[in-house]
Amino acid sequence: MTAEKADSGLLSIIQRRLRGAFSLMAAFLWPPVCANCGRAICDSNHLCGGCWQEMHWVDRPFCPVSGVPYPYDAGQDIVSPAVLADPPAYDKARCVALYDATARALVHKLKYYDRTDLAVSMGDWMVRAGADFFANISGPLVVVPVPLHRRRLIGRRYNQAALLAKAIADQKGLAYWPDCLVRRRATRQQVGLSDQEREANVRGAFRLNETYRHNISGKSIVLIDDVMTTGATIEACARALRRAWAAQIFVIVFARVVESGQMTI
Numbered sequence: 001m002t003a004e005k006a007d008s009g010l011l012s013i014i015q016r017r018l019r020g021a022f023s024l025m026a027a028f029l030w031p032p033v034c035a036n037c038g039r040a041i042c043d044s045n046h047l048c049g050g051c052w053q054e055m056h057w058v059d060r061p062f063c064p065v066s067g068v069p070y071p072y073d074a075g076q077d078i079v080s081p082a083v084l085a086d087p088p089a090y091d092k093a094r095c096v097a098l099y100d101a102t103a104r105a106l107v108h109k110l111k112y113y114d115r116t117d118l119a120v121s122m123g124d125w126m127v128r129a130g131a132d133f134f135a136n137i138s139g140p141l142v143v144v145p146v147p148l149h150r151r152r153l154i155g156r157r158y159n160q161a162a163l164l165a166k167a168i169a170d171q172k173g174l175a176y177w178p179d180c181l182v183r184r185r186a187t188r189q190q191v192g193l194s195d196q197e198r199e200a201n202v203r204g205a206f207r208l209n210e211t212y213r214h215n216i217s218g219k220s221i222v223l224i225d226d227v228m229t230t231g232a233t234i235e236a237c238a239r240a241l242r243r244a245w246a247a248q249i250f251v252i253v254f255a256r257v258v259e260s261g262q263m264t265i
């Protein structure tokens with residue numbers, strides 16, 4: 001072994017030991033707490049038992065296209081009537097949880113209260129929700145967030161969807177294109193609008209960043225947002241990607257609003 005190799009081996013051992021010592025010290029000084037209620041827990045970046053149970057985690061059975069959960073298992077690959085009646089521009093969508101009180105609290109902390117650290121654990125759950133995309137896709141895969149309008153980005157300082165997309169891209173070692181889509185006008189907040197108003201609100205609101213025009217063709221996209229309500233925003237983004245010849249479009253959102261009428265087979 002050369003002296004140079006021995007030195008670098010020793011250096012990496014020292015670095016590992018220092019990192020371990022720092023983690024122990026950090027755990028002592030800042031003991032891990034529940035990401036939602038703040039109660040002390042054993043493992044960092046997770047939920048306490050109570051909050052875990054309160055989340056409505058979405059698991060099978062669900063529509064293989066939209067990911068909307070079914071009330072009972074009718075067999076694999078049964079596409080929901082809603083998707084058959086109005087096929088989305090994306091190929092498949094998945095979500096971590098239903099948008100109930102606990103999921104809403106996590107999203108609000110990430111979005112409005114500077115809890116940007118939550119993006120790592122929320123992104124981790126989103127990777128698991130999209131496990132079937134990641135296992136079955138071949139060819140290049142790029143992670144793209146739903147964009148915020150410039151004006152709103154100045155007010156909020158960060159785009160929560162971009163934080164989640166970055167966490168997912170880092171974890172999966174994928175390309176991350178935060179500015180691939182552009183919000184060309186500031187849309188009204190979707191809260192309180194009817195389905196038709198939401199659709200009109202985001203119609204034509206998104207376009208592809210011209211820089212990516214020649215890079216996107218043939219690539220599969222994982223489109224990321226924090227919450228899907230009616231799906232109008234996701235649909236508008238998926239159409240913009242589709243027009244640029246994206247090969248496949250997979251959507252992963254953290255939480256999803258699901259009306260009871262949607263959960264029919």
Ligand SMILES: [Zn+2]
Pocket residue numbers: 034035036037038039047048049050051052
């Ligand atoms: Zn908790």
